[in-house]
Amino acid sequence: MLSVSDLHLSFGGIKALQGVSFEAAPGEITGVIGPNGAGKTSLFNAISGFYTPDRGRVAFDGRDITGLSPDRRAGLGMARTFQNIALFRGMTVLDNIKLGGHTRLSANVWQALAYFGPARREELAFRAEIEERVIDFLEIDHIRKAPITALPYGLQKRVELGRALAMQPKVLMLDEPVAGMNREETADMARFILDVQEEFGTTILLVEHDMGLVMDICAHIVVLNFGQQIAAGTPAEVARDDEVIEAYLGAAA
Known part of the structure; x- marks a missing residue:
């Protein structure tokens, strides 16, 4: 449903993305994780059309959309929420x-x-x-x-999800949907995300720092670090990857 191939994005001398490639399977939840500054939101902005990549390709439902504006991507069936509430x-x-x-x-x-x-x-x-x-x-x-x-903050996040669902999206991009939420609000949001996948068959791309949520609901996970893709696979495979462990916890001296 969504394919990213060799995506490069830079801001002056800062390389935000360096050769990122992955696919989001139809009807599944794909997670994108990484430390702060890894390039996750830059990746979302490149996929949704807010940024134009220096090199690479974004394909949606088999169609190359790399050169399309954000509104045309929305018209095709791509919706997103934002890290900071944008209501x-x-x-x-x-x-x-x-x-x-x-x-x-x-x-x-x-x-x-x-x-x-x-x-x-x-x-x-x-x-x-x-x-x-x-x-x-x-x-x-x-x-x-x-x-x-x-x-309250948790309900505003739910309303933002509702605005995205009103578009009846084929691909729903969620940028840190549970950031700043307490445990009860996080559990509610996780339930709604799973219900969207199950009831509407929506393909979901999820950026999130809550590793418990990511490991519980994602079928496939892509890991970024300093703009580079360092791992991809199932939650179990990613959790055992040495590069992922080093990126999150640091290497022993």
């Missing part, structure tokens, strides 16, 4: 989630401005679908009219 803070939960479906609406600018006929029918149908498919799924019906600023 519209002056809007309600429902409105934030509805914005995720912008790629699926077909009304033209004049129909939207007048808000009658096809535009109104389309938005009402989409809102009903969002309330049934996303809000109920994430168990946030009780806060759907609440402003984002009134919500």
Whole structure:
């Protein structure tokens, strides 16, 4: 579903990515791990189109998308969340989630401005679908009219996941979805991620520092260190890899 081949990315003299290559299998959860500064978020930004790689190729569902803009990638079925919450803070939960479906609406600018006929029918149908498919799924019906600023951190993270799900993505990219959460919030988010995979068949690419979560829910793991890919395999294989152990724990003198 998603293939990255020989990806290179640099900022001046800093080499953020150096020859990263991996594949995310359809319907599976693939984890990307590594110490701080390993290049994980740079990799996400290159895959989603925010950064243009110096060299290499990104393919989505068999199509080369390396040169496509982020909005065109979103239109193909690629959605993501962010390491730092990127919600519209002056809007309600429902409105934030509805914005995720912008790629699926077909009304033209004049129909939207007048808000009658096809535009109104389309938005009402989409809102009903969002309330049934996303809000109920994430168990946030009780806060759907609440402003984002009134919500605790864990619920804001869930709303951001809801906005991504509103796009009905084929590939869902989650950048540190449980960062800053307590144990209960982490367990809830893990459950929702697994439910997305199981119920919607979504291919998930996950960047996360919580090794317990990664090892529990990922089928395949890619390990980065200083922009280089040092290991890839199943959780058991990665956990036994000497380079991975050295990158996380340091080598004995």
